Amino acid sequence: MNRVYLQLILVEGIVMIMDMISSMADERYADFTVGQLYFLNDLYFITFFIRSYLFYVLTSYILKAHHFFQNKLQLLSIIPVVIALVITVSSRFTNLIYAITEEGYRAGPLYDYVVYSCIGFYVCISLVMVIIKRKKLLNKTVFAGAIGYNMTLALGIVLRKTFPTLLLLDTFCLIALIIIYLSFTNPDFFYNLKYSAFNTNALRYYVDEIRSYKDHRYIAFGIHNYTEMRGVYGGVEMDKALNLIGQYLRNTFKDLISFYHREGRFILVGAGDIDSARIINDINSRFKEPWILKETEMYLELDFVQTAKEMTIESPEKRLDAVLAVLRDKAKPVPGAVYYVQDSEIEQNEREMYIRKTLKWVIENELTEVYLQPIVRADTRKIVGAEALARIKDKDGNRIMPGEFIPVAEQNGAINQMGEQVLKKTCKYIIDNDIEKMGITWINVNLSPMQFMNYGLAEKYNSIVEESGIDVGLIHLEITEEAMVDQMVLFRQIQIMKERGFKFVLDDYGKGYSNLDRLKQIPFINVKIDMAIVRDYCSNPDSLLPNMVQTFKNMGFTITAEGIETKEMADEMQRIGCDYLQGYLFSAPVPVDEFKGKCAELANTK
Template sequence: MFQWLSQYNYDFALAAIPIQLLLLIFYCSRRNLPIRASYSFLWVMLANLAMTAFDLISCEMNEIWTEYPLWLMYVVNQGYFLGFILRGWALYDYTAEECHGYASLGKYLATLANVPAAVAVLLILSTPWTATIFHFTPDKGYYNCHLYPIIYFCTYFYIAMSLLCVFLRWKQTDFRLKMSMLGYNAVLIAGILLRKAFINTLVTSYFSILAILVIYLSAQNPDLYRDRATHLFNKDAFDKIGREFRRKRTAFHCITVTADNYASAKVLYGYQQIENAIGLIGRWMIDSFRDYYVFYYGHGEFLMLQKGKFEDHREQIIHELNTRFAHPWKGEGTEVSLSMSSMVLPYEILPEEMEQIDDLVEFAFGKTYMENKKGNKVFSKDIVTDLYRREAVEMALAKALEDRRIEVYLQPIYSMEEHRIIGAEALARLKDPELGFIPPDEFVRVAERTGDIMELGRQVFERVCEFLATGQPQRLGIRKINVNLSPAQCRNDQLAAELSAISDRHGVPLSLIDFEITETSIEDYLLIQKQMLRLQEKGAEFSLDDFGTGTSNLIRLLNLPIHIVKLDMYIVQSYFSGKTGILPDMVRMFHNAHVGVVAEGIETAEMKEELAGIGCDYQQGYYYSRPVPPEEFIAYLETVQLS
């Protein structure tokens, strides 16, 4: 067994060294984020390794110091103390960078915080001549001097500064990162206390490596910021890099690259071939555009980022992308053709806040194809205005749902057989104090994107039940109110229970409701069938809305409990404009299947009469009435029904 010269227990320090070496090798073999926090963490690991190595070496050499040159003894011990100070400062620097604590500390306090480390380094370097930290004498050998406590003062100081940064940025820092920062600082404090309690056991390095592991696992593992399939940076990586660039006023621009036919290609080629092709694209982009950071957002969407304002080489980049995507992506067992759209996001249009930049990138992916079709290759401020409008609508919708200000307008449905209004379609409306009237197509799309569509549907149904609970519509001959169900609502397994609870609360039987679903809603056929049967048992009926806009299997549609099909307005208008004469055949087809037909978009008396001759059972459109508030609808009914 190896015999150590000193009385120190090295077990913990020796255990820390291989762990630190493995972490360093793995960390440096990966592509890390080009941000200061990553470099600070690397300095933490290097300083800790140096501190541990010099600690072991100096402890042994100090026992036989007379056998070595005095200058070498000073260098070895200085190496330990410098590593100790640098590790403490680097941990503080990492914390301040990761939680953006420097901004909260302010310029002067952040600068002053470096003074203790600078003073300690100067004292350590000067100690061979000043004997401030440690010294060697013939009778004592190595011993600590009067300013030795500054070493531990620096450690306590930088732990305190780290915690101050965390608490100053408490609300702005996510929970995982906060717990990580509190955790590794607590580990460091525990290590220092145990070192003082067990003076002959070198535990500082061991607890330092535990703190480093906490940081690595929670925030600095390079794989947290890489897409597994492509090995490119992911969306989280862009968020961190973008935040640092924005915070430090570093100009940068982005290029969105979208595989337009990704979804259809995935069906055609299969998942594995598409993933292989995406990997080939990623590697080609890294090799071809070395000045860019490349990110993969999934679903065939790539983002390229480069420092600078992007002025001279715009056409060259776009040309290279177009030229390469014009050819198949070939690899081992892979040959995939993908079409591509790309757009430049110049620095000038990027918002100040990173959250808004993230939204802009997502918005850009959705707009790239259409803008390319128009000949646009660069996003302008006019295009970005659409994003700001969408965000404003999103906030307006959220506030309206919170305040329960969603209104319901009603548009009459006319029976050709009875020659009177027998029903109405309930349509959601939103009027914001600042934005004014927001078109339904606009806020419904926003609701589907944000997930608010579920609550929107519930509030619309509640308004309808409140209206029916008055008894006025029934008194004036209204048999049913049609209520739209979104595809998202139809995927809710608790839909039937939720709607039944609302109708029961208002004392309104579901037999007064005709739910409208679209072809998109039946993608999960078994689930929607189950929901429809549950509601049908309580008396509700179902119509198929906007027929002709989807691609669903007609047999599957007719196997659902649907009693009416509403022909999309486009089909009706195409018939009257002479583009297609298929409308009469569609009416006959549904009649043969014992399904009634509603024609939407009726605007003139001529349209009314001709559609009646074709055999449409019901009609709906501006010829009868625009959608109106409930009180106006009642007044309208009182006028037309009595006449």
């Protein structure tokens, strides 16, 4: 993109110079030979048409549409400029664009058609590209800038036609170049002076322009335990060290381009034949020595990530995304060693990106589905409650499993909006149905650990229940054991919500971090035993689970056993004192519109 921009600046300069020189020569045609006049005018028209084509090419790079247009419409897009050039150069024989006569320069019969058709074609196709890509332009500045400079060119074409003797089009081309600079090619957008390296924006543009991974290789590394190291040395000192690292990479590996990608991560990009093993060894050797600041000697270790040699996926962008995902949140290698990314991890990363896009679409359109799973009394096996569970589908109606979308939703924050939608739809179901006749006295709604980080959680949930008009006692909030790690935040949120009338259930007990002392401090009314604990006990009975159940009951909790799949499991859980049962023996989670029928079916079961 920047190379095309530099070419445009060069060509624009030549166009302006040749416009003035050829115009002067045409006015003083008697001082020049016919051959000289044709040469000067040909050179002007050639650069004039090339300039129009380069503006179009730049637009395709700015919109990241160059792969599509180069691969599928390359011949079509270059035809107008080739035709215009051929007709122009042959004008000394045909006089179609212009002619040099005894009376000097005069326009030919095809002048307006060829000149304005060529430049108009490229401006129009550029505007069409912008309009087509507008929904994918995440940054409104990109859309405004692309529309702005193309409309400037269009206005310049109109004014050139209206006032042909003035250099108006050149002026508007210069304005368009200024708009492009301010919107897209300003070095401040791509280079991070703080860390002496190109930034993430530059990395994305650069990788998007790489057509084949075989011709480019990259080495990614991040500071081992970066967050802890930043806490140890302090933010200011760490930033200074990162600057030194950026300078070291730039000065030592001059054949590579270095990029900084947030939180202590660097990417080195080079030709396909770089000796990555030697480069990694050199970097490791340097990091065995301290980074010397004014008052600090900073010792740092690195995590290296590369794509495996046997990898078959060629997409540079997919490879980069997988590498960055490993550096960000995957298992870390031994400091100084290299973690090799496999095809499976790229496929997994692609899947996660697809789920993120689906979650965004689901949240924006409030398409989170609610499924209900019955909870029955252990003694009577009659339904008394239910658990509301979130489910989603993609745009094609394909279901995405909770084990896939919930971790992603928790990571990107979508779990907050999803939880609110589940609560709203659960409240609506209670309003629209006589749940008492169905045997339902409460419905459990899950709260993710990440939702407790939202300080407006209590106010938002209370507002949803109040607006629905239902009794808050009909909603029990399930909290997983993972939520109990941050005790201060948990206690504060629960206390506020308890005052609003909410009741709480501890979910998945046995797979987290809670202990009896902490359980006593939180007003739970029910403890749900994790299905893995239930299955393990039913396979290998011992005294641990029965004693735990009795301890909980002595503390005033009721007990729900999860994962009940057989009658024998249900009988055993009833025998050791569980109050409620939940599992596929009674019903899998079903859509809300099928739940009433499921309740009737359970009511008739003996």
